[in-house]
Amino acid sequence: MTTTGVWTDLIGQDRVVETLQRAVGAAAAGGNRHAMTHAWLLTGPPGSGRSNAARAFAAALQCPAGGCGECNTCTTALSGAHPDVTLVRTEALSIGVDEVRELVRRAAMSPTLGRYQVLVVEDADRITERGADALLKSVEEPAPRTVWLLCAPTADDVVVTIRSRCRLVELSTPSTSAIAELLQRRDGVEPELARFAARVAQGHIGRARALARNEAVRERRQDILRLPGRLTSLGACLKAAASLVDAAGEEASQLTADLDAREKAELSEALGFTTKGARPRNAQAALRDLEDQQKARVKRIQRDALDRVLTELTSFYRDVLTVQTGAGAPLINAEFAEAIGRLAHETPPEATVVKLDAILACRTALETNVAPLLAMESLMLSLAGIG
Ligand SMILES: [Zn+2]
Structure with missing residues (x-):
């Protein structure tokens, strides 16, 4: 199947595209409530393209041609600039009741230009229980032209009262070859580099793209994969943990410094700090909120960076286990075959399983807000067999 228009970059998701296109067709043909569902939950592993799918669907619903990908409606809907498409991307760890109420208010409004009032919530798994309560009625009985598109890694991640009222669309992990093809076609990446990036990114499109286009990202990956061979003493473990956490922190501040300053300037201006005259009494509070x-x-960005470290380490020890069990599957990190082979022969498979468990435990610890340095130190010790 060839997909065109707004669907072009959704690779390896033919079934999903078909479902959504059928809904767009039904909506265009009269949009009766049985043909066109008004609350959707799009799930898929990180990097599989679930929020891209949601945005493409939003554009296709608004576009007079059903998602041509080229008209003003499509481009503004995809970028989030369309007045009747609201994209909610949160940097916070949760979406609370106040934010949800604001969305619900918006959902009740008639579309100004488009055919629908579309609300895309990219991290619906972060909606709190109280937020879910506030959302319930709007999802259950939405205004006639309102469409909710919720995205999450899996359906289980979303509060049950919400997910039971949505139509579920599941994206799968795109194949290595599909990702390599996309990198060549869309980003003009050389075939060999595209295949390499697709293989080591393990189905994560954004990660593959970053690896293909950015030398520094590739070097960082190499540094991480060299780590297991360097954990030879307690001191080495602690040093490795500290440098991983520092690098993640630095990455986060680099990414946010400009944005922080701009947001602060905009808010100050909006609050009247830059002009003479009375300021709203709660101006200081608003600035503190922003901070x-x-x-x-x-x-969160620091945590995401550490999460990528864990993903790389997982792939390394999975390769070790592949060698140990003689499964014969191709290695993800083929260029580290020597180090992987050495470790595979020096340690038993049981030890590798323990290490993979330790990585999983570290991920859980980071999710539950354990101090990153503590979590990484404990992991490095486990990987060295010291912990
Ligand atoms: Zn269009």
Whole structure:
């Protein structure tokens, strides 16, 4: 199947595209409530393209040609600039009741230009229980022209009362060859580099793209994969943990510094700090709120960076296990075959399983807000067999 228009970059998701296109067709043909569902939950592993799918669907619903990908409606809907498409991307760790109420208010409004009022919530798994309560009625009985598109890694990640009222669309992990093809076609990446990036990214499109286009990202990956061979003493473990956490912190501040300053300037201006005259009494509180949100964002980006470290390490020890069990499957990190082979022969498979468990435990610890340095130190010790 060839997909065109707004669907072009959704690779390896033919079934999903077919379902969504059929809904767009039904909506165009009269949009009766049985043919066109008004609350959707799009799930898929990170990097599989679930939020891209949601945005493409939003554009296709608004576009007079059903998602041509070229008209003004399509481009503004995809970028989030369309007045009747609201894209909610949060940097915070949760979406609370106030934010949800604001969305619900918006959902009840008639579309100004488009055919639908579309609300895309990219991280619906972050909606709190109280937020879910506020959302329930709008999802259950939406205004006639309102469409909710919720995205999450899996259906289980979303509050049950919400997910039971949505139509579920599941994206799968795109294949290595599909990702390599996309990198060549869309980003003009050389075939060999595209295949390499697709293989080591293990189905994560954004990660593959970053690896293909950015030398520094490739070097960083190499550094991480060299780590297991260097964990030879307690001191080496602690040093490795500290440098991983520092690098993640630095990445986060680099990514957010400009954005932080711009947001602060915009808010100050909006609050009247830059002009003479009376300021709203709660202006200081608003600025403090913004600073809190910015801190939360830095923390989240740092955590995401550490999460990528864990993903790389997992792939390394999975390769070790592949060699140990003689499964014969191709290695993800083929260029590290020597180090992988050495470790595979020096340690028993049981030890590798323990290490993979330790990585999983570290991920859980980071999710539950354990101090990153503590979590990484404990992991490095486990990987060295010291912990
Ligand atoms: Zn269009």
